[in-house]
Amino acid sequence: MRAFTRLDGLVAPMDRANVDTDLMVPKQFLKSIKRSGFGPNLFDDLRYLDEGEPGMDHTQRPLNPDFPLNFERYHGASILLTRENFGCGSSREHAAWAMEDFGFRCVIAPSFADIFCSNALKNGILPIALAADQVEALFTLLYANEGLRLTVDLASCSIQLPDGALWSFSVDAFRRDCLLKGLDDIGLTLQSAEAIRQFEQQHEARFPWLFRDITL
Amino acid sequence: MAQTLYDKLWDAHLVEQREDGTALIYIDRHLLHEVTSPQAFEGLTLAQRGLWRRSANLAVPDHNVSTLASERADGLAALPDAVSRLQLQTLDDNCAAFNVVEIPLDDIRQGIVHVMGPEQGAVLPGMTVVCGDSHTSTHGAAGALAHGIGTSEVEHVLATQCLIQRKMKNFRVEVTGQLAPGVTGKDIALAVIGRIGTAGGTGYALEFMGSAIRSLTMEGRMTLCNMAIEAGARCGLVAVDDVTLDYFRGKPLAPEGEQWEAAEQWWRTLRSDEEAVFDSTIVLDGNEIAPHVTWGTSPEMVASVHGEVPRLADMPDETAKQGLARALDYMGLTEGMPIQDIRPDAVFIGSCTNSRIEDLRDAAAVLNGKRIAPSVRKALVVPGSGLVKAQAELEGLDKIFLDAGMEWREPGCSMCLAMNADRLLPGERCASTSNRNFEGRQGSGGRTHLVSPAMAAAAAIAGHFVPVAASADGGGEEALA
Numbered sequence: 001m002r003a004f005t006r007l008d009g010l011v012a013p014m015d016r017a018n019v020d021t022d023l024m025v026p027k028q029f030l031k032s033i034k035r036s037g038f039g040p041n042l043f044d045d046l047r048y049l050d051e052g053e054p055g056m057d058h059t060q061r062p063l064n065p066d067f068p069l070n071f072e073r074y075h076g077a078s079i080l081l082t083r084e085n086f087g088c089g090s091s092r093e094h095a096a097w098a099m100e101d102f103g104f105r106c107v108i109a110p111s112f113a114d115i116f117c118s119n120a121l122k123n124g125i126l127p128i129a130l131a132a133d134q135v136e137a138l139f140t141l142l143y144a145n146e147g148l149r150l151t152v153d154l155a156s157c158s159i160q161l162p163d164g165a166l167w168s169f170s171v172d173a174f175r176r177d178c179l180l181k182g183l184d185d186i187g188l189t190l191q192s193a194e195a196i197r198q199f200e201q202q203h204e205a206r207f208p209w210l211f212r213d214i215t216l
Numbered sequence: 217m218a219q220t221l222y223d224k225l226w227d228a229h230l231v232e233q234r235e236d237g238t239a240l241i242y243i244d245r246h247l248l249h250e251v252t253s254p255q256a257f258e259g260l261t262l263a264q265r266g267l268w269r270r271s272a273n274l275a276v277p278d279h280n281v282s283t284l285a286s287e288r289a290d291g292l293a294a295l296p297d298a299v300s301r302l303q304l305q306t307l308d309d310n311c312a313a314f315n316v317v318e319i320p321l322d323d324i325r326q327g328i329v330h331v332m333g334p335e336q337g338a339v340l341p342g343m344t345v346v347c348g349d350s351h352t353s354t355h356g357a358a359g360a361l362a363h364g365i366g367t368s369e370v371e372h373v374l375a376t377q378c379l380i381q382r383k384m385k386n387f388r389v390e391v392t393g394q395l396a397p398g399v400t401g402k403d404i405a406l407a408v409i410g411r412i413g414t415a416g417g418t419g420y421a422l423e424f425m426g427s428a429i430r431s432l433t434m435e436g437r438m439t440l441c442n443m444a445i446e447a448g449a450r451c452g453l454v455a456v457d458d459v460t461l462d463y464f465r466g467k468p469l470a471p472e473g474e475q476w477e478a479a480e481q482w483w484r485t486l487r488s489d490e491e492a493v494f495d496s497t498i499v500l501d502g503n504e505i506a507p508h509v510t511w512g513t514s515p516e517m518v519a520s521v522h523g524e525v526p527r528l529a530d531m532p533d534e535t536a537k538q539g540l541a542r543a544l545d546y547m548g549l550t551e552g553m554p555i556q557d558i559r560p561d562a563v564f565i566g567s568c569t570n571s572r573i574e575d576l577r578d579a580a581a582v583l584n585g586k587r588i589a590p591s592v593r594k595a596l597v598v599p600g601s602g603l604v605k606a607q608a609e610l611e612g613l614d615k616i617f618l619d620a621g622m623e624w625r626e627p628g629c630s631m632c633l634a635m636n637a638d639r640l641l642p643g644e645r646c647a648s649t650s651n652r653n654f655e656g657r658q659g660s661g662g663r664t665h666l667v668s669p670a671m672a673a674a675a676a677i678a679g680h681f682v683p684v685a686a687s688a689d690g691g692g693e694e695a696l697a
Contacts, residue, residue: 016542017535018414018514022654027635031280031299033254033306035367051642051660054299083535085415088448089652090633091350092252093366114418114450115350119366172382174238185368186265189376192232192240196378199231199242200269209471209479210244210343213271214317216325216336216468 002124003182007105007152011142012077013068014043019082020089021116025098029054038094039101043069073146079106081138086127087116096123106152108159110135121175122185126154128169154180218491220386221453222421225361225486229344231378240378244343247329248275248316248370250307251635252348256371257310267314268377274338275311275318277304278328279349280635283598283625291322300636314374327601327627330354330442330568334434335603337467341456341483346373351568351651352451353444357437358464359456359486361421364445387420387449388494391428393503398684400578401436402570402649402668404428405443406508407500410518417449420496423488424454428502434463435574442569443651446515455487509555509681510653510666512543517653519555521671521683527551546655547663548643556681558665562594562646563622563676564658565669567632570649571600573607575669579649580613582673582684583620589679594646595622596638598630622676634659647675 029041031054040058045051047070049062063070069077080099086109087095096119099107105125110132112120120127130138141161142148151160154176159167171179178185189196204211219227231240253275260266267273280300287294292308295301304321311318319325325332330351333339339355345362346352348370355362369379389408404424409416422444424437432440437454444452454460461480464470471479506520517540519525525544528551531537544551549558565571565579576599588595597617599605605627608614614624631638632650634657640646642661649672650657653664667675670684 017539020514020652020654022633022652022657026656026660027633030251030635031297031303033258033303035255035258045656045660085418085448088414089350089445089654091348091364091366093255093348093368096366111415111418113415113448115364115366119368122366122368172238173236174234174380177236185380186263186372186375189240189372189378189380192378193376195232196240196242196268196376200377203229203242207342207479207482209340209475211271212469212471214274214338214469216317216319 001122001182001184004105004124004126004154004179006154007078008149009078009106009152010074010076011079011081011148011150012074013139013142014080014082015139017083018085018088021087021092021095022089024095025092026052028052030092030094035097036101038098039103042098042102043067076103078103079108079150079152080104081135081142082107082109083135084110086112088113091115093119096120096125099125108135108138121179124179126152126171126179128152128159128171130167130169134167218489218493220488220492220494221359221423221455221486222361222384222386225342225344226383228342229361238380238382241344241381243346243373243377243379244272245339245345246273246373247333247338247345247347247352248273249279249329249349250277250303251279252367253370254303254306254310255367256374257314259371260374265375267374270315272377273316273374275307275316276326276329276332277307277321279629279633280304281321281628282636283628283630283638285626288321288626291320324602324606327604328568328571328629331571331600331604334358334438335467335601337464337469340464340470341460342486346379350445351442353449354438354442354568356441356444356451356453357434359454359460359483361451363450384421384450385419385495387417387422388497389422389424390426390497390499391424391502392426392499393428393501394431395428395502395505398670399505399507400668400670401432401439403505403508405440405446406510406515406518406666407505409443409447409515410508411498411500412447414446414514414516415448417444417447420449422447422449422452424452425488426502429454430457433574434459435572438572439569443515446651456483507668507671507684509671511547511549511555511558513546513653513655515653515666517543521555521681524552524554525549559591559680560645560647560665560675561591562640562644563588563592563672564596564631564646564648564650565672566596566598566600566630567650568600568629569651570669571598571604573604575649576604576608576613579669579673580616582670583677584616586620586677588621588676591679592676595676596625596631597622598625599627601627631658633657647672647681
C-alpha cells in the first residue's frame with residue numbers, strides 16, 4: 001500500500017448525502033478481474049451522458065457538463081468533499097480502487113459507511129470525518145474560492161485551511177500507523193501466526209464440527 | 217458479567233486483543249464468489265502466499281451468471297458475454313489452483329451464496345462467517361457473527377484465517393406483538409430502516425429480538441438480517457432457538473450424533489443475557505407494522521403501502537430537501553402522491569433477500585390462478601438456488617408463475633444488481649424483492665421499489681401497489697381486465 005503522510009491537494013465537491021458504492025462504480029464494471037483501471041468509471045452514470053460498458057474508450061464518451069468533477073476548476077483534485085454516510089451499500093472494493101485510480105487520496109465527510117471506510121484505508125485513501133458544521137463551512141469556502149486547496153497532515157492529524165487555521169481530526173490509531181508506513185495488513189497479521197495457531201487448536205478441540213472438511 | 221449475543225460470539229473468536237483497541241478475530245467460514253475474489257487470489261499469488269485453512273473456504277458463482285437455461289446448458293461455454301465468461305472461468309481456475317471447494321454453475325446446489333450457505337449447513341450457529349459481499353449479514357439469522365468484507369480482507373482471510381477488527385457497539389431492535397397476515401420480515405426490515413435511517417446502524421451489531429422476531433421462520437430472519445447492512449450495520453443477529461435448530465438439523469454440513477448434541481448445547485447459550493446492556497435500543501410494535509414500499513433512491517425512503525410520498529415542505533433541512541427533490545426527479549414521482557398510485561412496469565422476485573422457498577410460496581399464494589396486469593411488461597421469478605427451484609417445481613409453484621405470465625429462471629443474483637443481462641431499461645419502474653433501490657442499481661436509469669414477495673405479486677396483478685391482503689381477497693380486480 002502507498003503510504004500517506006501529508007497531502008496538499010485541490011478539493012472537489014460531491015454535494016449529496018448517502019453516496020453509495022453502486023453510484024461510485026456501476027455494476028457492469030465489476031466484471032473486471034483486475035484491481036486497476038477503474039478511475040475512468042468513477043461515478044460513471046453521473047460523469048458521462050451515455051451508458052458505460054466495460055471496454056469502451058472513455059476518452060471518446062460524451063461528458064456530462066453539469067457534473068462538478070467534469071468542471072475545469074476541479075481537474076486534478078485529490079480531496080473529495082462530500083456529505084454524510086459516504087460509501088454506503090455494496091462492499092465492492094472497486095469503489096476504493098476507482099477513487100484511488102482517479103486521483104483521490106482523501107475524502108472529507110460528516111460520516112462514512114463502515115465497509116467503504118475499511119476498504120479506503122487499505123488502499124491508501126484517508127477518510128476524514130468532521131463535524132457537520134465544519135463540512136458545511138468547507139462547502140461554503142469551496143464554492144466561494146476557485147482552486148481551494150487543503151493541506152492534510154496525518155502525523156499531526158490536522159487539516160490546514162488557506163487562512164492558516166488548523167483543524168484537527170481523529171483516525172483509528174492502528175490505521176493511522178499503517179497509512180503512515182504504508183504497511184501491508186497480511187504481513188502484520190502473520191507476525192501473530194503462532195497465536196493464531198494456538199487459538200485454532202483450542203477452537204477445534206471445543207468446536208470440532210467447525211473443522212470438518214467440506215465434502216459436497 | 218451479562219453479555220449480549222454479539223459479545224459472546226466475539227469472545228469465542230478472539231485470538232488477540234491489542235492495546236490500540238484492534239483485535240484479531242478468527243473466521244470459521246469464508247464464502248467466495250466470482251466478483252470480489254479474483255483480485256484476492258491474484259494478491260496471494262503475487263505475494264507467494266497460500267491458504268491458511270483450505271477447508272474453511274467454499275465458493276459458488278452467483279453474481280454474474282446468466283439466469284437463462286439455454287445459456288447454462290453447457291456450463292460456461294454457452295455464456296454469450298466473453299467478459300463474464302472470463303470472470304466465471306477465473307473463479308473455477310482459482311478454486312482449482314488453490315484446491316478450494318466450489319459448487320459449479322451446473323450443480324443443483326448452485327445458487328446465491330447467501331441462500332446456498334445455510335441450505336448446505338456451510339453456515340451454522342455460533343460461526344464467524346465472512347464473504348466479499350455486504351449481504352453476508354444474512355447469516356446472523358442463524359446466530360452467527362457474519363459480515364461483508366472488501367477484497368483486501370478476502371485476501372487477508374484466505375492468508376491468515378483472521379480479520380483485524382475493532383469491536384462494534386450493541387444495538388437492540390425489539391419488535392413486540394405479532395405481525396398481521398401479509399406482513400413479513402421484509403416489512404420489519406424496511407420499517408426499521410425507515411426509523412433509524414441508512415446510517416442508523418453504522419458501527420453497531422444489530423440484534424433483532426422480541427415476540428414478532430421469535431415468530432419468524434429462518435427464512436424470514438434471513439431476510440431481516442440480510443437488510444441490516446441497509447441500516448448501516450455490518451451485521452444483524454437473531455438468537456438461537458428451536459426454529460434455528462430445526463432448520464439446521466440434517467443439513468449436509470451440519471454436525472451429527474454426539475457432535476450435534478455438543479453443538480446444540482453451545483448453540484442454546486447463543487442469546488443475549490437478560491441483564492445485558494445495549495448501547496442503543498429501539499422498540500417497534502409488530503402489530504402496527506404494515507406492508508412497506510420504498511418510493512425513493514435509498515432504502516430509508518420508505519412508506520407504508522397506505523401512506524404517501526413525502527412533501528418537500530416537510531423536510532427538516534436543506535440537504536434532506538435536495539435529497540428528496542433529486543429522488544423524486546429520478547423516480548418520476550410527485551410529492552404527496554399515494555403509494556398505491558405508483559404503477560410498476562416490471563416485477564422482480566428474487567435476490568439473497570427474498571428468493572428462498574418461503575418467499576416463492578408467499579408470492580405464488582397471491583398469484584395463484586391470476587394473471588399479471590398487461591401494463592407489467594417484464595416479470596422475473598429467480599429462485600435463490602437450484603434446490604429452491606427444484607422444491608418450488610415439486611410444489612407446482614413454477615406453473616403458477618408461468619400461468620400468471622411471469623418468467624421462471626435459473627438461480628443467481630440476477631436483477632438485484634443487474635450485472636448480467638437481467639436489468640431494467642432507463643425509466644422502467646420495478647416492484648422488486650431485492651435490497652437496494654439506489655440510482656441505477658437494477659440498470660442505468662431504472663427505478664426500484666423494494667417490497668416483500670407477496671407485495672410484488674400483488675402489484676404485478678393489480679398493476680399498481682396494493683395492500684397484499686386486499687389483493688389476496690380479490691381486490692386486484694384490474695388484473696382481470
